[in-house]
Amino acid sequence: MAWAKRVLTIAAAGIASAVAVTPAEAxxxxxxxxxxxxxxxxxxxxTVRVGDxxxxxxxxxxxHTATARDRSFDVDLAPSASAxxxxxxGGAVPFYCRxxxxxxxxxxxxxx
Amino acid sequence: xxxxxxLCAAAATFALSAAAAAHAAPPPNxxxxxxxxxxxxxxxxxxxxxxxxxxxxxxxxxxxxVMVRDHNAVNDQALALVKKLGVTPQANGTSASLAAAAxxxxxxxxMLKGAAFDRAYVRNEVAYHRTVNGALSGTxxxxxxxxxxxxxxxxxxxxxxxxxxxxxxxxxxxx
Numbered sequence: 001m002a003w004a005k006r007v008l009t010i011a012a013a014g015i016a017s018a019v020a021v022t023p024a025e026a027x028x029x030x031x032x033x034x035x036x037x038x039x040x041x042x043x044x045x046x047t048v049r050v051g052d053x054x055x056x057x058x059x060x061x062x063x064h065t066a067t068a069r070d071r072s073f074d075v076d077l078a079p080s081a082s083a084x085x086x087x088x089x090g091g092a093v094p095f096y097c098r099x100x101x102x103x104x105x106x107x108x109x110x111x112x
Numbered sequence: 113x114x115x116x117x118x119l120c121a122a123a124a125t126f127a128l129s130a131a132a133a134a135h136a137a138p139p140p141n142x143x144x145x146x147x148x149x150x151x152x153x154x155x156x157x158x159x160x161x162x163x164x165x166x167x168x169x170x171x172x173x174x175x176x177x178v179m180v181r182d183h184n185a186v187n188d189q190a191l192a193l194v195k196k197l198g199v200t201p202q203a204n205g206t207s208a209s210l211a212a213a214a215x216x217x218x219x220x221x222x223m224l225k226g227a228a229f230d231r232a233y234v235r236n237e238v239a240y241h242r243t244v245n246g247a248l249s250g251t252x253x254x255x256x257x258x259x260x261x262x263x264x265x266x267x268x269x270x271x272x273x274x275x276x277x278x279x280x281x282x283x284x285x286x287x
Contacts, residue, residue, distance in 0.1 A: 040270045061185050062271065079185070099178045101281065102274040 035105075037064050037077065042095075042105035048087050049110050057082040065098045066105075074098075139255040140204065146194050147201035148210070149252060149265060152244045153183040153190070155214040159240070162218060163233045172230045175282055179237070179275065186268050193260055206247075230286045238283055241276035245269060 030051040036043040038059040048054065056066050058077035066085070067074045072093060075083040087093075090109040097103035140148065156179050163176035194201055217236055224232050248269045256262040 039267055040274060061189050061267070062182055063185075099182075100271075100274045100278065102277045 035066075037066070040100065040103060042066070042103065045105055045107050047108045047110050050087055050090055052087050054085045054087065054107070055082055056085065063099060064103065066095050067098050069094045069096065137205070140206065140251070141202070142256060142258050142261055143199050143202035144204040144206070145252050145256050145265070146190060146199060146261065147203055147207050148247070149268065150187055150190050150201055151207040151210055152247075153187040153268075155210060156183045156237075156240065156244075157187070158214070158218065159221075159233070159237070162221060163229075166221075166225070166229050167233065168226070169230045169286065171282060171285060172234065175234070175237075175278060178278075182271060182275070186264070186271065189264055193264055197258060197260070199258075227286065231283075234279055234283045234286050237279040238276060241272050241279060245272050245276060248272070 029049065030053070031048070032053045032055060033046050033048055034055045034057060035045050036057050036059055040060065040062070045054075056075050056077060058064055058079060058081050061079055063076070063078050065074060065076045070093060072088060073085040073095075075085060076098075077083060087107065087109055090111050093107045093109060095105050095107065160176040160179035160183070163172060164180070167173055167176065221229060221232055221236070248265055253262060253265045253269065256265055
């Protein structure tokens with residue numbers, strides 16, 4: 001029974017660390033950034049980290065998308081609509097509007 | 113090359129005659145400017161609908177859908193603005209000649225099919241946006257008195273410049 005108790009304790013500790021530590025770390029570091037689209041332009045995009053969320057807010061009178069060149073995200077926004085993208089990988093992610101290919105931006109993702 | 117040169121020359125001639133006419137005629141007032149801008153938008157909505165009825169090219173259809181949606185959106189804003197300002201858009205010679213030229217072009221395009229239609233539609237979109245953008249930056253925006261009207265025209269100009277670039281890119285793929 002002693003071994004079983006020890007195994008259980010270790011397992012419980014493992015679960016505790018998995019449940020308590022990792023999400024706590026993520027919650028502490030993950031941030032939400034707002035990028036406003038207005039007058040045919042994307043607003044400034046701050047440097048983000050993997051796990052961060054970008055909230056795209058379309059304040060233009062026109063429908064737009066924010067579409068990653070690598071297709072890691074593609075949000076389609078009616079006027080006044082907003083949508084969220086969670087950044088899943090690092091590096092530079094150029095994006096554009098599928099309806100207005102002249103509209104371009106880039107997200108720089110710090111870390112890996 | 114010859115056809116592209118002819119097209120450029122035709123567009124240049126049109127722009128020049130429009131500029132000459134602008135010199136001779138008194139500058140348009142806000143009610144006339146609103147009418148011209150609205151008419152120009154309606155013309156491109158109609159052209160987009162014609163393309164959606166005739167074209168089977170995916171890229172051309174996507175472009176036409178954007179034209180219909182964007183020009184309708186800007187015109188809706190224009191209507192809301194003139195209502196708010198209590199301005200009644202005023203018919204004028206520039207609007208009439210834009211509408212007459214568009215009618216001729218629509219008839220010409222209606223006789224074409226397939227790739228020939230796609231090429232002609234997209235080329236005309238390039239030339240048309242160039243002409244309208246020239247009129248916006250050279251005549252309509254400088255003469256607009258109301259700040260909100262001027263602002264909407266400026267928003268329109270940045271949109272239509274993007275449309276022109278989009279059409280120029282598309283023209284390379286359908287030639």
